[in-house]
Each structure stands twice: as C-alpha cells, then as structure tokens.
Amino acid sequence: MQDLTTDVLVVGAGPAGAMTAKWAAKRGARVLMIEKRQEIGSPVRCGEGMSKEWLTEVGITPGRWINVEVEGARIYSPSEKVFEINEKHAGNEVGYVVERDGFDKQLAIDAGNAGADVMLKTAAVGILKEGGQVVGVKAKQFGELFNIRAPVTIGADGFESQIGRWAGLPTNLMLRDMDSCLQYRMTNVDSDTRYCDFYLGKIAPGGYVWIFPKADGLANVGIGVQLSQLKNPADVKTYLDRWIDRHPGYAKGKKIDMVGGGVSIAPPLKQTVTDGFMIVGDAARMIDPLTGGGIANGCIAGKICGEVAAEAVEAGTPSKEFFQRYEKGWRARLEEKLYRNWLAKEKLCTLPDEVFDKIVDALQDVRLQKLTVQNILRAVQSKYPEVTKEFDQFL
Amino acid sequence: MPSKKTLHIESSGQLCIYCGACVGVCPLNCIYLDETRITFDEKVCTRCEICVRACPVGAIEIG
Numbered sequence: 001m002q003d004l005t006t007d008v009l010v011v012g013a014g015p016a017g018a019m020t021a022k023w024a025a026k027r028g029a030r031v032l033m034i035e036k037r038q039e040i041g042s043p044v045r046c047g048e049g050m051s052k053e054w055l056t057e058v059g060i061t062p063g064r065w066i067n068v069e070v071e072g073a074r075i076y077s078p079s080e081k082v083f084e085i086n087e088k089h090a091g092n093e094v095g096y097v098v099e100r101d102g103f104d105k106q107l108a109i110d111a112g113n114a115g116a117d118v119m120l121k122t123a124a125v126g127i128l129k130e131g132g133q134v135v136g137v138k139a140k141q142f143g144e145l146f147n148i149r150a151p152v153t154i155g156a157d158g159f160e161s162q163i164g165r166w167a168g169l170p171t172n173l174m175l176r177d178m179d180s181c182l183q184y185r186m187t188n189v190d191s192d193t194r195y196c197d198f199y200l201g202k203i204a205p206g207g208y209v210w211i212f213p214k215a216d217g218l219a220n221v222g223i224g225v226q227l228s229q230l231k232n233p234a235d236v237k238t239y240l241d242r243w244i245d246r247h248p249g250y251a252k253g254k255k256i257d258m259v260g261g262g263v264s265i266a267p268p269l270k271q272t273v274t275d276g277f278m279i280v281g282d283a284a285r286m287i288d289p290l291t292g293g294g295i296a297n298g299c300i301a302g303k304i305c306g307e308v309a310a311e312a313v314e315a316g317t318p319s320k321e322f323f324q325r326y327e328k329g330w331r332a333r334l335e336e337k338l339y340r341n342w343l344a345k346e347k348l349c350t351l352p353d354e355v356f357d358k359i360v361d362a363l364q365d366v367r368l369q370k371l372t373v374q375n376i377l378r379a380v381q382s383k384y385p386e387v388t389k390e391f392d393q394f395l
Numbered sequence: 396m397p398s399k400k401t402l403h404i405e406s407s408g409q410l411c412i413y414c415g416a417c418v419g420v421c422p423l424n425c426i427y428l429d430e431t432r433i434t435f436d437e438k439v440c441t442r443c444e445i446c447v448r449a450c451p452v453g454a455i456e457i458g
Contacts, residue, residue, distance in 0.1 A: 045414060123429070160419035160428070172422055175445060180416050182451040227420065227449055234453025260414035260451035
C-alpha cells in the first residue's frame, strides 16, 4: 500500500468523527476518515437513547434511524418510587431511542456526500511527528502498514483513545472517573415506549440501570457501574443480571445481543489540541459525566472541530495557537454544563439509597415547572430539609 | 526482583466480548484490540489489575 496524503485525517468514524469529517469537507478541505472496524456503527456500544434539541444545530436530519420517539423519562429510586420527567419541564431534553448503527451510518453517509473519503478496516497503529508537530498516522489495513500524512489529524477514536496519548495529551483516567458498562438488547419485555427508564442506587453503584424501549417489544437494557466500586471479576454482568432477575417484566425477556464498553465520568480534558492535532468526542472525555451520554456533545464539538480544521488548512497554519478556535469554541458551548453535571454526579455517587428515596419521594409531591437543579432541591428542602443541607453549594 | 504475576486475557470469544473496556482503562496503554484479538505488552504491563476490574464479563484473570 502506498503512503497517502490528505488535508484533514480523521481517526474513527463514530458520530464525532463523522461530524468532523463532514464539516471539514463542506468547508472545502480534502478529508480522509479511517475506521478500524469493517462496518461503521457496529457493534452497537451504546444505550441508544439521545435528546433531540441539538440535531438542527449540527445539521442532522431525523431519518430512519429513529426507532421510537419518547415522551419522557422515569427515574426510579432504590425502593422504586418513580419521578417522571416529561417534555413539559425538560423541554427538548427528552428525545429519541435510535438504531445506533443506522445513525452512525447516516452520519458517515452525510460525510461521504459532503466529499470526505472513508477507509474501513484501517487502524491507526502509531503517530507521525516532525519536530513535535503531529503530521499524520501510521496505519494498517488488511495487514499492510503505510503512512497517512496530513497537516491536521483528528483523534475521534472513542473511549479507548490511544491516539490522544500518542499525541501527548494527558488522557489517562482514574478508576473513579470511569464506568464499566454492559447492555443487552432484549425482546419480549414489558417496557413502555413512552418512557426511557433509569434505576438508581446500590443496584448500580456510581451509575444506573437504563431501559431504552424500542418498537416491537424490544428494549436496550443496560448498566453502568463506577470502576472504583467494582470488586470481583464480571461484577458488571452480575449487577445487570441480578437487576433483570428481580424484575419479572424483564426476567422473561430474551436476549438478542450483548455488548460492553467503558464510559468516562470525568470532567473534560484540560487540553484538546496540540500542534497538528485535535481530539474530539468520547476520546476528549466530552461524555456528560451525569448521564453518560456522549453523542450530542461529540457531534456539537465535531462540527466546530471540522470547521476549524478546514480553516487551518486554508490558512496553512495547523498550529496549537490556531486550534484555540476549536478549544475555545467547544468549551464555550459545552464546558459549563459538563462541569455542573460532573459536580452533581460526584455528589450523587456518595448518596445512600435512603437519600435517593427521599429525593424522589419529595419530587413526586410537587409539580415542577421547569427541571433545574435548584427547583429539584427546593422541592426536596420543603419535605426533607436535612437532606438538602449537603447540597447547599447548589442552592 | 519478584517475578510478575501472570495476566491472562481470555480473548478467544468464550468470555471476551471485544468491547475494549480494558483497552480504555489501561493506564499504561499496553492492551491492544485488533478486531477479535486482544493482546497486551507483557513487558510494559505492571499487573495493576485495573483491566481485571473493568472487564464487564470477567474475561481477564490474574494470579
């Protein structure tokens, strides 16, 4: 295989990578996106739920990848008191349960139609640097090694990002900053297609059990557990199987597939650019630390990343200084919420089951106009003042 | 120097589901996922056991 050159090289064809590729191509750059798997979007490593208010912002048109449009979410406390969040007070935060493989493919199609080239079964196995500047990657396709050179290289290689570390960005995580996840797609279950369900408490320490309902009695049933709270091998599977066993509506279900993976629940990276290189999406720890959702943030940052990449190529200055446009742009759009949700998550991780029960119990009694942390805490304060003492910082 | 413990990653598919969780958590970046094959660099690995905990299905053993 001969060495290749391009303007913008995107490593990873998930949502963040495909968005970056699309917007860089739309802005006139020559773009090559490489994907180590043979099929974009598969296997599905995701709960498949997403909000919808951000889609227009990044130019995604709703399509066949939508499986179900839900009305709201239900939060279950450890004793299974329910708090319902619906469109009225959550706005467009509620959204779709999707066919994630179809969604990823659609984004790759959009990138391809915008002019980006795509290479499958092509893994980045090393980074090319010249005088501290990233100038591309060493790649492998069907056993053959070759170099891909580009003035701008984008790391969009997900949670297990290697390329960020190779580029010299500090992307390492501590145990407490990660959740290990496992999910089944199950059929013949009693899920309600009007709601996404979330179960909190000791049943999933530092995480939650999710149910994302799909059409035809199918649902995506999964769990995330904080790594620092896992003790034995296969604990994650044990937790999920135990939850399923205790819920007759799911215990009778049949598993169609099973996938695992990791999610960061950390504050975002301090630095996401270096000379010749930018990092985006899950690889940049842009996952919402409270919800574990990464698609929206990856796409929003991806659009900014792609535009800046093309501008840098046009200006001929793919430097760390030029890439501040991306660094500042995505932070202005996402960082405040990421930090706020990280703080909230840090607090929630420490709560015993009784407190979760009290919070949800208090919320059942009131009609919240708008779902904000303050409104929730005020509701809890009126019924269980002792619980909110710990949350003074949020009030 | 005491000899290192043995780390075994079951990656034939009997347990492993190729999710990459171990790759993502490895602080030394020494686990590699190549389609349906997982390998690790024996020399770099310090047997910190973080991957053992992260593996959702218990496919990694140390002893």
